[in-house]
Amino acid sequence: MKNLAAFDIGGTTLKMGIVSSEGDILQHEKLTIPDFDGELILAGISDYTKKHDVAGVAISAPGYINPKTGFITMGGAIRAFDNFPIREYLEKKTGLPVTVENDANCVALCEKWLGGAQDLDNFLCMTIGTGIGGGIFIDGKLYNGSRFRAGEFGYLFSDRPGSYEPGTYTLNQTTSLLVLRRQYAAHTGKDLHGITGEEIFAAYDNHDPIAEKLIHDFYTGLCTGLYNLIYCFDPSHIFIGGGITDRPTFLAELKHHMAFFGLRDTELGLVSHKNQAGLLGAAYHHLLLTKI
Numbered sequence: 001m002k003n004l005a006a007f008d009i010g011g012t013t014l015k016m017g018i019v020s021s022e023g024d025i026l027q028h029e030k031l032t033i034p035d036f037d038g039e040l041i042l043a044g045i046s047d048y049t050k051k052h053d054v055a056g057v058a059i060s061a062p063g064y065i066n067p068k069t070g071f072i073t074m075g076g077a078i079r080a081f082d083n084f085p086i087r088e089y090l091e092k093k094t095g096l097p098v099t100v101e102n103d104a105n106c107v108a109l110c111e112k113w114l115g116g117a118q119d120l121d122n123f124l125c126m127t128i129g130t131g132i133g134g135g136i137f138i139d140g141k142l143y144n145g146s147r148f149r150a151g152e153f154g155y156l157f158s159d160r161p162g163s164y165e166p167g168t169y170t171l172n173q174t175t176s177l178l179v180l181r182r183q184y185a186a187h188t189g190k191d192l193h194g195i196t197g198e199e200i201f202a203a204y205d206n207h208d209p210i211a212e213k214l215i216h217d218f219y220t221g222l223c224t225g226l227y228n229l230i231y232c233f234d235p236s237h238i239f240i241g242g243g244i245t246d247r248p249t250f251l252a253e254l255k256h257h258m259a260f261f262g263l264r265d266t267e268l269g270l271v272s273h274k275n276q277a278g279l280l281g282a283a284y285h286h287l288l289l290t291k292i
Helices: 036-050 085-093 103-114 177-188 197-205 209-234 250-261 274-291
Strands: 002-010 013-019 025-032 055-059 065-067 072-075 098-102 123-128 131-140 237-241 267-270
Touching: 002 036, 002 103, 002 274, 013 036, 013 274, 025 036, 025 098, 025 274, 036 055, 036 085, 055 085, 055 103, 055 209, 055 274, 065 098, 072 085, 085 098, 098 103, 098 123, 098 274, 103 131, 123 209, 131 209, 177 197, 177 209, 197 267, 209 237, 209 250, 237 250, 250 267
Parallel strands: 002 055, 055 098, 123 237, 237 267
Antiparallel strands: 002 013, 013 025, 065 072, 123 131
């Protein structure tokens, strides 16, 4: 089989690569996407594909996606993709078969294909970034749910709602890196746009009391979500992905906080291919549908 043009759509960046059927990334580059511009993303995919001799187009995208039809019901950060038949659109543009899958699901697919889950049947992947997403493997198969929303771990409650606005008590609203940055900005008076997660963790390492409190609460919220997921799915492993995993001590710190919850039968680990997982998972999804 020829190579695939693979794409990982993010809020500000479109990752593009040529992926072989064996899972090798032969070439890759990025395109900056200002203002969550859907038209620029579609043009970038089409232009990149036309420059290469490929057999198909594989896409990892945010939101609620029917992986069989490639229809996006809700486009996540790319609201221009709400109720959009992206597969149909791009097949007309490129003349090639196109497949589309949710970005967090692609991380799980990559882990199953090339990572630490190759011999596992029941595992989860959790992605931590601006929000929190996930992928679920049950009995060796990716679980999408009846409306293709399975794995939206960020909507789990991290605390019992104390008002009639339950959405304010989810992991996305209390535990994501964006929330951590907002909290740090509020406590220090710094500009949110100038604050990075690295800066907050550096302050934590230097025993800054504000950072210590916020990071402790961050890990507690994260572990609360993991605790609930373990009892819901009983996975043998949970793999964590996202930029935070670049912190060398992240996994040890997570396990340290998780020990309080008394759950040691589920193995916690990091995703194997980090920033390339979306491209590879999208390619694997394409290969699976082609095989079917």
